[in-house]
Amino acid sequence: MPATEPELRLYCFxxxxxxxxxxxxxxxxxxxxxRGPLGTLLGYSSTxxxxxxxxxxxxxxxxxxxxxxxxxxxxxxxxRHLKWLPRSLTSRGRVRHWISRLAGRVLGxxxxxxxxxxxxxxxxxxxxxxxRDIYQPGGINGGQSTFLDLWRQRGVRFHxxxxxxSEAENLRALAADIEGPTPPTRAYLYLAAMxxxxxxDGCSAPSVAQxxxxxxxxxxxxxxxxxxxxxxxxxxxxxxxxxxDVRRCLDLRTPLERLPLVYGRDYVAxxxxxxxxxxxxxxxxxxQLLDWLSQQKHGQILSDAQLAAxxxxxxxxxxxxxxxxxxxxxLLCPGHLGERPLAAMHGYHPDDxxxxxxxxxxxxxxxxxxxxxxxxxxxxxx
Amino acid sequence: xxxxxxxxxxVFIVQLPKGALDAATSxxxxxxxxxLLEGKTRVVLDFQEVSFVDSAGxxxxxxxxxxxxxxxxxxxxxxxxxxxxxxxxLVRMNRIVESFETVEEAVRAFACH
Numbered sequence: 001m002p003a004t005e006p007e008l009r010l011y012c013f014x015x016x017x018x019x020x021x022x023x024x025x026x027x028x029x030x031x032x033x034x035r036g037p038l039g040t041l042l043g044y045s046s047t048x049x050x051x052x053x054x055x056x057x058x059x060x061x062x063x064x065x066x067x068x069x070x071x072x073x074x075x076x077x078x079x080r081h082l083k084w085l086p087r088s089l090t091s092r093g094r095v096r097h098w099i100s101r102l103a104g105r106v107l108g109x110x111x112x113x114x115x116x117x118x119x120x121x122x123x124x125x126x127x128x129x130x131x132r133d134i135y136q137p138g139g140i141n142g143g144q145s146t147f148l149d150l151w152r153q154r155g156v157r158f159h160x161x162x163x164x165x166s167e168a169e170n171l172r173a174l175a176a177d178i179e180g181p182t183p184p185t186r187a188y189l190y191l192a193a194m195x196x197x198x199x200x201d202g203c204s205a206p207s208v209a210q211x212x213x214x215x216x217x218x219x220x221x222x223x224x225x226x227x228x229x230x231x232x233x234x235x236x237x238x239x240x241x242x243x244x245d246v247r248r249c250l251d252l253r254t255p256l257e258r259l260p261l262v263y264g265r266d267y268v269a270x271x272x273x274x275x276x277x278x279x280x281x282x283x284x285x286x287x288q289l290l291d292w293l294s295q296q297k298h299g300q301i302l303s304d305a306q307l308a309a310x311x312x313x314x315x316x317x318x319x320x321x322x323x324x325x326x327x328x329x330x331l332l333c334p335g336h337l338g339e340r341p342l343a344a345m346h347g348y349h350p351d352d353x354x355x356x357x358x359x360x361x362x363x364x365x366x367x368x369x370x371x372x373x374x375x376x377x378x379x380x381x382x
Numbered sequence: 383x384x385x386x387x388x389x390x391x392x393v394f395i396v397q398l399p400k401g402a403l404d405a406a407t408s409x410x411x412x413x414x415x416x417x418l419l420e421g422k423t424r425v426v427l428d429f430q431e432v433s434f435v436d437s438a439g440x441x442x443x444x445x446x447x448x449x450x451x452x453x454x455x456x457x458x459x460x461x462x463x464x465x466x467x468x469x470x471x472l473v474r475m476n477r478i479v480e481s482f483e484t485v486e487e488a489v490r491a492f493a494c495h
Contacts, residue, residue: 019469020436024404036465039472244437351473353437369468 008178008230009186011238011378012219013052014358015045016195016346018242021203022358025212028219032237032360039370040241040357042310042325044272044347045195046112048240048371050134053146055375057311062141063129064312064319067118067336069268069279070127075107077124079115090120091339110136112163118270118336125268135160147378148188154382157182161190171218175225183229186378189222191215198243202343203354235362238374241346244354247329249341250298252276254334259292261285270320271335274347277320290322299326310350328352383410385418393424393489400431403439412442419446423455426488430461440475447479460488 017027019037041047041057043064050056050063058064082090082099089095096115104113111130118126132139137149151158159177161170174189194211201207219237226233253271261267266285269278278293280286293301302323307313312323326332328348333341346355359368368374386397396415403411419425427443429435447457460482462470470476482488 020404023402023434023436037469037472353440353469353473356469356472367464367468369472 003227003229003231005183005185005230007185007232007234008183008226009234009236009381010189010223010226011187011236012189013191014194014215014237014239015192016198016241016243017237017239017358018354019356019358020242020354021198021208021212022239022360025209027212027358028216028237028360031220031223031235031362034362034364034367035358035360036367036369038238038357038359038368038374040350040355041371042307042312042347042350043275045240046130050140051371052238052240052374053134053148054140054142054144055147055372056142056144057372059311059313059315060142061144062314062318063134064314065270065272065275065277066114066116066129067126067270068129068319069125069270071125071264071268073127074124076103076115076126076128079103079123080121083120085120091117093338107131111139116337117334117339122263122268122336125264126270135163147375150379150382151186156186156382157184159184159187159189161188163190163192167191167193167218171222175222178222178226178229188378195243198344199342202245203243204245205343233362236360236377238359238368239357240371241357242355243344243346244329244348244352245344246331246342248298249331249333250296250326251334252296252324252332255292259288261288271332271337272347273332273335273337273342273345274326274330276324276332276335278322278324279317280321286321293322293324296324298330299324301325325349328354383407383414385411385414387418390485390489391493393426393492394419394422395426395428395485395489397428397430398432400433402434402436403429403432403442404434404436405438408436408438408442411439412445415446416449419449419455421453423450423453424492425450425455425457426485426492427457427459428461428485429459429463429466432461432466433463435466435469440473443475443479456492458482458488458491460485 041051046066047058047064050061054061100113100115109131110133134140135148159174170190174187177184197207197211267278267280267289269276278289302325331341331345348355368377388395450457458480462481
């Protein structure tokens with residue numbers, strides 16, 4: 001087939017491909033000679049991905065972590081009845097996953113919905129932030145348009161991966177679209193499996209090197225396919241954050257439960273993997289919890305100035321009145337995100353070098369240096 | 383690891399070898415450079431040939447900074463590639479160590495203080 005199409009702009013997102021990891025493995029070095037570190041945000045993919053899509057800071061797009069205190073508006077209260085199920089059953093990841101799928105369907109959510117390890121009785125105090133699919137129109141909590149919305153408005157013929165499908169399916173779907181009767185002029189390829197491998201095996205595991213080799217082969221093959229259809233292919237590859245090996249687990253849950261305070265009456269907390277976020281329901285609980293938190297080692301209470309500098313000063317302190325951030329390499333476990341330790345984690349101080357993301361391109365360009373700078377790139381040429 | 387060094391007036395300049403200052407090379411670099419810094423107070427690290435620095439490399443830089451501070455000395459860096467410069471900015475290393483385009487500028491900066 002002759003290269004009849006003028007140009008494809010292919011944007012490839014690889015979850016958790018850090019700058020350090022990419023450089024250490026010389027990942028796609030010859031294909032992506034124009035490359036550099038990409039600054040990340042405080043938080044997780046649930047924070048970063050809306051920023052990639054909109055160019056906005058978290059305080060603007062309103063996404064951070066999945067759970068936040070909202071007892072009046074909680075759509076999850078009915079799930080508290082599941083507390084009667086045996087813990088031996090509901091503590092299993094697979095069981096929680098299926099309960100989440102079912103609950104998500106009942107609630108009519110189109111976004112990524114997971115109950116993780118949040119105890120069922122606590123859910124009546126919490127709301128969920130990613131109810132809608134952020135890749136579809138109206139998916140961003142702050143109401144901003146994404147670059148995909150702009151592509152839609154401008155009538156761009158584009159291909160978008162489906163985050164619910166496997167990487168192999170998404171790669172096949174894009175290749176088929178490229179070879180099909182109406183090839184896209186822009187494509188957003190979503191590859192998410194690296195994140196899970198790093199969490200499970202750690203940054204130095206052979207499986208990580210193997211995965212990167214696999215990506216290289218798959219992407220080179222895809223570009224070969226594109227090269228036969230298009231006269232010019234601009235290929236940009238980037239990540240939302242990096243990853244670092246876990247060196248220690250910090251159990252905040254057990255000592256928190258031992259305090260003479262009651263969840264839902266005195267305070268509400270969400271124990272993410274690297275952040276513990278608190279809402280105080282009266283002044284006594286505030287002083288007691290702040291005193292307790294200030295005694296914790298292996299982490300720090302974040303100041304308002306830090307949260308503001310990182311764009312996480314949410315209106316109404318939506319995601320917590322006090323945030324405790326674990327030191328790099330410290331995993332808050334057991335917690336509300338997981339019961340068992342992981343080999344690697346992200347979501348530490350945004351300046352932590354292994355957490356820095358990656359950006360690379362096959363053509364010379366002014367390289368973006370922060371996640372907030374990707375959006376204009378997606379809108380170029382429209 | 384063999385390092386190329388020179389002295390310009392009171393400033394000691396160490397040229398880092400070509401390649402990466404990362405998990406694979408930073409231990410060797412530290413072992414090679416530390417003895418050279420004994421008694422020195424004004425040091426410039428020339429990154430002209432360095433294409434990549436990771437957290438292990440940054441860790442060695444912080445160690446050297448601490449060591450020099452203990453002997454009332456200071457460290458400056460020069461010749462950072464675009465990628466390394468961006469990383470320094472992203473992880474706020476540029477607030478801890480002063481960076482210059484050339485060895486001459488770094489040496490001049492010492493003379494000004």
